[in-house]
Amino acid sequence: MAAATTGMPMLAALAILVLVPSARGLDRAEFLPGFLFGVATSAYQIEGAYLEDGKGLSNWDVFTHTRSRGIDDGRNGDVADDHYHRYMDVEIIHSLGVNSYRFSISWARILPRGRLGGVNSAGIAFYDRLIDALVQKGIEPFVTLHHFDLPHEMETRYGGWLGAGIREEFDYYADVCFKAFGDRVKFWTTINEPNLFTRLAYVLGKYPPARCSAPFGTCESGNSHHEPYVAAHNMLLLHAAAVHNYKKNYQATQGGSIGIVIAMKWYEPLMNTTEDILAARRALSFEVDWFLEPIFFGDYPGEMHELLSSNLPKFTSEEKSLLRKNKADFIGINHYTTIYVKDCISSPCDLNTYETYEGNALVLATGERDGVAIGKPTAFDGYYDVPEGMEQIVKYVNQRYKNTPVYVTENGYSQHSNNTMDELINDVERVNYLQGYLTCLSSAVRKGANVRGYFVWSIIDNFEWTFGFTVRFGLYHVDYETQKRTPKMSAKWYRDFLMGSRPTDQVQTLRADS
Ligand SMILES: *[C@@H]1O[C@H](CO)[C@@H](O)[C@H](O)[C@H]1NC(C)=O
Ligand SMILES: *[C@@H]1O[C@H](CO)[C@@H](O)[C@H](O)[C@H]1NC(C)=O
Numbered sequence: 001m002a003a004a005t006t007g008m009p010m011l012a013a014l015a016i017l018v019l020v021p022s023a024r025g026l027d028r029a030e031f032l033p034g035f036l037f038g039v040a041t042s043a044y045q046i047e048g049a050y051l052e053d054g055k056g057l058s059n060w061d062v063f064t065h066t067r068s069r070g071i072d073d074g075r076n077g078d079v080a081d082d083h084y085h086r087y088m089d090v091e092i093i094h095s096l097g098v099n100s101y102r103f104s105i106s107w108a109r110i111l112p113r114g115r116l117g118g119v120n121s122a123g124i125a126f127y128d129r130l131i132d133a134l135v136q137k138g139i140e141p142f143v144t145l146h147h148f149d150l151p152h153e154m155e156t157r158y159g160g161w162l163g164a165g166i167r168e169e170f171d172y173y174a175d176v177c178f179k180a181f182g183d184r185v186k187f188w189t190t191i192n193e194p195n196l197f198t199r200l201a202y203v204l205g206k207y208p209p210a211r212c213s214a215p216f217g218t219c220e221s222g223n224s225h226h227e228p229y230v231a232a233h234n235m236l237l238l239h240a241a242a243v244h245n246y247k248k249n250y251q252a253t254q255g256g257s258i259g260i261v262i263a264m265k266w267y268e269p270l271m272n273t274t275e276d277i278l279a280a281r282r283a284l285s286f287e288v289d290w291f292l293e294p295i296f297f298g299d300y301p302g303e304m305h306e307l308l309s310s311n312l313p314k315f316t317s318e319e320k321s322l323l324r325k326n327k328a329d330f331i332g333i334n335h336y337t338t339i340y341v342k343d344c345i346s347s348p349c350d351l352n353t354y355e356t357y358e359g360n361a362l363v364l365a366t367g368e369r370d371g372v373a374i375g376k377p378t379a380f381d382g383y384y385d386v387p388e389g390m391e392q393i394v395k396y397v398n399q400r401y402k403n404t405p406v407y408v409t410e411n412g413y414s415q416h417s418n419n420t421m422d423e424l425i426n427d428v429e430r431v432n433y434l435q436g437y438l439t440c441l442s443s444a445v446r447k448g449a450n451v452r453g454y455f456v457w458s459i460i461d462n463f464e465w466t467f468g469f470t471v472r473f474g475l476y477h478v479d480y481e482t483q484k485r486t487p488k489m490s491a492k493w494y495r496d497f498l499m500g501s502r503p504t505d506q507v508q509t510l511r512a513d514s
Contacts, residue, residue, distance in 0.1 A: 026435060028498055030442050036140060036453030037498055038100035039093060039475065040410050042147035042192065044077045045462040047106060049084035053122035056112025058149040059160065063208035070206065073468035080463045082483050084126065090133045092476060092485060093459055097498035100140040102409060102455045103130070104147035104192065107173055114151050115172040124180050131184050141185050142409075142455070144261065145174055145242070147192040148207070148465070160209050161198070161231035167238040174242040178250045186256035188246065189332055189409070190239040194232060195291055196263040202228040203360070206466055225360065226311045233313040236294050236323065243326040260295065261332030261409045264288050264397070266389030270340040270369060279343035279363040284396065286361035292331065296401050298324040307362065330452070331397055332409035335437075338389030339365045339382065340374055376429070379414040379471045385429075387436030391444040398449055405452045411437050412457035413490075414464075414471040424477055430490040438497070456494060460485060 028037070044060050051057075064076030083089055093101050109123035131141050150160060158165040174190065182188075191197075197207060203224045205212030211222025239260055246258045267283040269276035282303055289301045298320035304312055315323065342349065344362040367374055367384055375384035390411070397406055413433040415424055434456065445451055461474035469480060475491040478484070 026439050026442060026497060028500060031445060032452075034452075036100040036142065036187075036407065036455075038098045038102055038140075038142060038453065038455040039096065039459035040102035040142075040455040040457045041083075041459060041462065042104040042144065042149075043106035043109070044080070044147070044149040045458075045464070046081040046083040046089075046460065047109075048077065048079040048082045050078045052084065053109075053126070054112060054120040055106065055123060056108040056117075056120075057152040058106065058108040059152050059155050059208040060149050061108075062152045062155075063210070067208075067210065070210065071466055071468045072470045075463070075468045077463040079480075081460055081478055083460075086483070087129070087133060089460070089485075090130070090137065090139075093134075094137045094139060096459075096475070096491065096495045098139060100142050100187075100453065100455070101134055101459075102142040102144065104144035104149075105177060106149055107146060108149065108151040110176060111151060111173055113153050114157070114169050119176055127181060131181055135184050140187065141181075142187040142189075142407075142453075143177075143181070143185050144189050144192045145177060146170070146190065148197055155209055160201075161234050162227060164234060166234055167241060170238040171241045171245060175245055178246055178254070182250050182254040182256060186254075187407075188256060188258040189261050190242050190258070191235055192261045192332075192409075193263040193334055194235045194239075194260070195287055198228040198231045198235070200466075202231050225308075228360075229308065229312050232290065233315075236291065237319060239295070239328075240319075240323045240326045243328060244322065247326060257329035259328040259330035259332055259407070260291065261334055262288055262291055263334045264393050265365075266335070266338040266386070266392045266396075267341045267363075267365075268338060268374070270342040270366065273343075275343035275346045276341065279341045279345075279361075282361050283341045283363045283365070286363075288397070289400070292397075292401055294323050296324075296327055296404070308360065328404070330405040330407055331401060332407050333393060333397060334410035334457075335390055335393050335408060336380070336411060337378075337383040338374060338386035338392075339367055339384070340369055341365050378429075378433075379416040380467075383414070385413070385433050385436065387433075387440045390437045390440040391449075394441065394444045394449050394451055403450065405450050407453035407455070408441065408451065409453075409455050410457040411454065412473045414473050417461075417470050417472055421477075424472060425486060425488050427488045427490050430475075430488070431493045434490060434494065 050061050060077060064071055068074040105127055110120060112120055134141050154160060154166060154169060200207040201209060202211050202222060203216050205217040205219035205222060210219055211227055212219040213222050213224045216224040243258050267280040269280045285301045285303050290304060293301050299315060300312055342364045344364055349364040367382055373384060375386035377384055394406060413430040415427060441454060456475060458473045460476045461472040461478040463469060464471050475488055475494055477486040477488055
């Protein structure tokens with residue numbers, strides 16, 4: 001064997017390794033058969049067509065048009081990714097080798113005026129076509145009923161989530177969806193990240209209806225100490241009512257399951273003190289157990305009762321029993337980051353720091369300890385690359401809500417849009433991020449964690465709420481002028497992982513050849 005011929009393939013192999021970080025130590029076969037691997041999106045962030053085919057205005061349509069100052073680049077989702085007109089997105093999704101796709105239904109597209117108007121048949125037809133296209137390709141639709149976009153009329157009629165009238169509206173909407181799509185949809189979730197939404201909308205006043213009070217923010221009206229808990233109370237009750245309806249009237253014939261999706265950070269104590277260790281637990285309690293304890297055990301966590309007293313609404317005994325009898329079939333975890341927390345009870349924290357939305361829990365969240373960041377920062381303020389948090393949060397939810405299956409419904413990495421095209425496409429940092437988090441998830445699975453699925457946020461760059469288009473989460477780059485989709489390095493990496501053709505295999509093949 002001549003030296004010249006052995007050198008070449010080795011170099012080629014090394015070039016592949018440098019170009020695309022390998023999926024070594026990570027194997028799809030380690031996850032149970034039937035484990036869902038997918039990508040995720042939401043209606044307002046990708047669909048566009050905001051006034052087409054009978055769709056009603058949503059809270060976000062109105063908010064972005066009337067308060068564009070609240071969006072970093074002043075833009076909106078009128079067109080977004082124009083997904084409403086682009087069925088080839090299903091081809092892109094399919095090309096990755098996923099077996100599931102998580103998306104949300106636009107409530108205002110189905111019921112432009114809520115329960116008091118008619119069902120928009122063009123809206124039903126749009127989702128029918130999407131669901132059929134997915135099912136035909138063997139991709140399991142994983143459907144969110146509500147992902148931040150509410151028919152605007154709900155805001156004017158009920159004060160959004162603050163009015164109890166929203167419960168019947170949601171119940172009606174959910175029923176229309178179960179009836180129309182439930183023959184093909186086997187995975188339903190009621191609300192996406194109600195904990196994050198209520199804090200941004202009613203504590204910080206940054207999402208519609210932009211209500212808040214001092215010291216959390218400056219809004220025309222609102223009460224940051226009370227209203228987020230009223231909104232959450234209504235969300236919990238309408239979630240339970242929808243689960244009740246699904247289980248009573250649809251589950252036996254349609255054979256699906258229903259859950260809820262909660263945004264979950266992992267919290268590390270800033271200092272190794274009893275106070276900060278308790279603060280980290282309290283932060284989880286105010287973020288995660290705020291929703292999951294009522295759903296699984298019928299009431300809010302004890303420490304929320306203690307700290308919030310009369311600001312926390314009370315469940316009647318019938319409501320407690322409705323909750324307990326209609327537990328979610330599974331828990332969706334949206335997990336992106338880990339941060340440090342510091343206690344603010346033993347020594348009060350600076351008022352300026354209340355913009356960290358853990359404020360009511362009397363904890364201060366911070367990304368740094370002694371000037372050193374907890375992980376590599378991402379384009380999203382306060383979000384760091386800390387893969388170990390994935391295993392921790394899954395373990396926490398598994399232990400606390402015993403035997404309830406978990407799906408990681410979102411995990412992903414953001415880039416600044418103002419990077420060069422070359423940097424955006426060669427997204428090595430995203431590949432490293434996803435590889436790290438998936439490796440920790442597979443480690444949790446090896447130790448017996450009850451996890452049934454994992455979804456990357458997102459398949460394509462899209463409208464990121466108050467960030468507008470200034471950040472990009474996609475595995476595919478989108479040129480918003482032409483709507484051209486271009487796969488990033490991370491899309492190729494995810495496909496290689498899912499299809500099992502890994503660069504390490506290629507290296508071995510090349511070595512065997514030489
Ligand atoms: C925290 O302190 C305890 C006791 O003081 C010690 O046993 C433990 O190793 C410390 N943990 C860390 C992470 O430093
Ligand atoms: C890119 O945008 C971010 C905010 O979106 C900003 O902080 C940063 O300075 C910008 N960088 C350049 C090079 O313009």
